Amino acid sequence: MKRGLFITVEGTDGSGKTTQMGLICEFVRSIGCEAITVREPGGTRISEQIRNIVLDPEYTEMCFKTEILLYSASRAQLMAEIVRPALEHGRIVICDRFIDSTYAYQGFGRGVEPGLLENINNFIIEGIMPDITFFFDLNPELALGRRVASTVTDRIENEKMEFHKRVHNGYVKLAEKYPDRIKKIDSNRSVEAIWEDVRRVLESIIY
Secondary structure (H helix, E strand, O other), X not given: OOOOEEEEXXXXXXXXXXXXXXXXXXXXXXXXXXXXXXXXXXXXXXXXXXXXXXXXXXXXXXXXXXXHHHHHHHHHHHHHXXXXXXXXXOOEEEEEOOHXXXXXXXXXXXXXXXXXXHHHHHHHHOOOOOOEEEEEEOOHHHHHHHHHHHXXXXXXXXXXXXXXXXXXXXXXXXXXXXXXXXXXXXOOOOHHXXXXXXXXXXXXXXX
């Protein structure tokens, strides 16, 4: 059976990626394909428990090594339980964040050496990479402002603005490095205008 399609969405919190992920899912199902949506960290019983720990704003003492390993453990469980089996059965998997988040947040944001992160990721994903990644590009100050206005913030969102700027810069550099896979979408527009760009990319890889 042909391997399924792996789609990931990336961007700083408040960039609109969750809304677009919902539209991607609707589009995939409208053309008769089976879509599975998951999120990182999370997506499985174990991974959701890890999410509760790693994003809890009370754990301000968490060191970056613990953070990396918790995110990685969540991803490992998600890959084993959902992503790998779904792709092997030819399904379309849409994931809210994946390895690019690791490079952006822990690499550019925390300053962790990229080679270390790559080794950890390679151990977990075992060659399974997204077929396409949408990076929803929005000024981090505007993006975080939207996020703060909508709900209670988590431990990562509570980081200083300089951290979020480094993360955003990391995403921009990743998109420049992997232009065939990572499609940068200008998110400083209406939902409809953003979706038009996303839809065109989807049509080019699905049809």
